[in-house]
Amino acid sequence: KAGVTQTPRYLIKTRGQQVTLSCSPISGHRSVSWYQQTPGQGLQFLFEYFSETQRNKGNFPGRFSGRQFSNSRSEMNVSTLELGDSALYLCASSQPGPDEQFFGPGTRLTVL
Amino acid sequence: GESVGLHLPTLSVQEGDNSIINCAYSNSASDYFIWYKQESGKGPQFIIDIRSNMDKRQGQRVTVLLNKTVKHLSLQIAATQPGDSAVYFCAENPRFGNEKLTFGTGTRLTIIP
Numbered sequence: 001k002a003g004v005t006q007t008p009r010y011l012i013k014t015r016g017q018q019v020t021l022s023c024s025p026i027s028g029h030r031s032v033s034w035y036q037q038t039p040g041q042g043l044q045f046l047f048e049y050f051s052e053t054q055r056n057k058g059n060f061p062g063r064f065s066g067r068q069f070s071n072s073r074s075e076m077n078v079s080t081l082e083l084g085d086s087a088l089y090l091c092a093s094s095q096p097g098p099d100e101q102f103f104g105p106g107t108r109l110t111v112l
Numbered sequence: 113g114e115s116v117g118l119h120l121p122t123l124s125v126q127e128g129d130n131s132i133i134n135c136a137y138s139n140s141a142s143d144y145f146i147w148y149k150q151e152s153g154k155g156p157q158f159i160i161d162i163r164s165n166m167d168k169r170q171g172q173r174v175t176v177l178l179n180k181t182v183k184h185l186s187l188q189i190a191a192t193q194p195g196d197s198a199v200y201f202c203a204e205n206p207r208f209g210n211e212k213l214t215f216g217t218g219t220r221l222t223i224i225p
Binding site for chain 1: 146148153154155156157158161201203212213214215216217218
């Protein structure tokens with residue numbers, strides 16, 4: 001079974017731009033969560049989608065948004081990029097419930 | 113508020129020895145805990161989990177201990193190997209059905225050959 005895939009793997013943007021990241025969960029997984037990982041803040045929860053609905057949301061500004069499609073694939077968008085948005089963005093998929101989450105390799109976003 | 117913390121940011125262990133990584137959590141309502149391993153350039157990889165109705169769970173070379181009285185979690189790795197070098201995170205899930213995980217800051221484990 002293929003794992004969680006994320007595209008692109010690396011991205012360089014400039015301040016003020018917007019970016020869209022994509023995540024394809026493991027087949028059969030309907031829950032997709034997004035995390036931001038930085039050296040200073042560690043792994044922080046962004047949001048979680050299940051059946052195309054946002055079910056949980058972390059403490060991030062409204063510039064961070066996401067969506068999930070009917071095939072469970074998910075995208076996250078960051079508008080008006082700031083230098084502090086530079087991070088590794090991780091996507092994780094799971095079955096419904098508190099079971100283990102399977103992480104993708106992440107998208108490394110650099111904002112210049 | 114919720115917080116998951118680690119006692120030591122770095123740990124060096126001789127190859128073949130056992131290692132113990134500790135984690136403290138503050139949310140007594142958490143009922144599910146996970147240990148993840150993250151190697152450079154990769155996403156976190158599930159190692160082992162434990163639910164709050166247990167105090168010990170064993171896997172292959174790994175054991176997780178949960179002490180709910182002091183809200184402490186530990187990961188024991190037996191007979192460490194060079195491939196065990198990575199950053200280890202504990203994570204807690206506050207309640208059943210909630211996919212949100214709160215992660216600790218991580219401990220970097222280095223295995224010395």
